[in-house]
Amino acid sequence: MPLYDFRCPAGHGTEASFAMAERPDDIACAVCGETSRRRMPSPRLSIAGSAAFGLLESTQRSAHEPEVISSSNPGVRPPTPTTSNPLHRKLPRP
Ligand SMILES: [Zn+2]
Incomplete structure (x- = not known):
């Protein structure tokens, strides 16, 4: 879900995540309780497609869609004979 930035008349910034169809135009300020208007989002063009952007996306996604793993230790392969x-x-074996 996208993250929206809201700002009240006193200048307090609040970020909140909503589904695109359910995003409100204003919410109550978390600090003073005044009406905070939704601001235009910044496009984040400088980091789009980068590893940092992928990390941000996966971190935000893991909050509501945890990754499902198939085994307890997926990265470790069984030992191979030398x-x-x-x-x-x-x-003799140790
Ligand atoms: Zn405020």
Whole structure:
């Protein structure tokens, strides 16, 4: 969900996240309770498409859509044998 910036007449800034269809034009200020008007969003063109922008998106998305993993340790592969010589199987193991 997009993040909207609101500002009251006293200058207090408030950010709130709403679905695009449900975004209000004004909300109550969190500091003074006055009506805060929605401001025009900045386009964030300088970081769009960058790794930092991807991190911001995934962080915001994880708040309401946690990532589902298939195993308890997805990044670790099972150990592979270091030798294929059958005589090495007879050696003592630690
Ligand atoms: Zn205020």
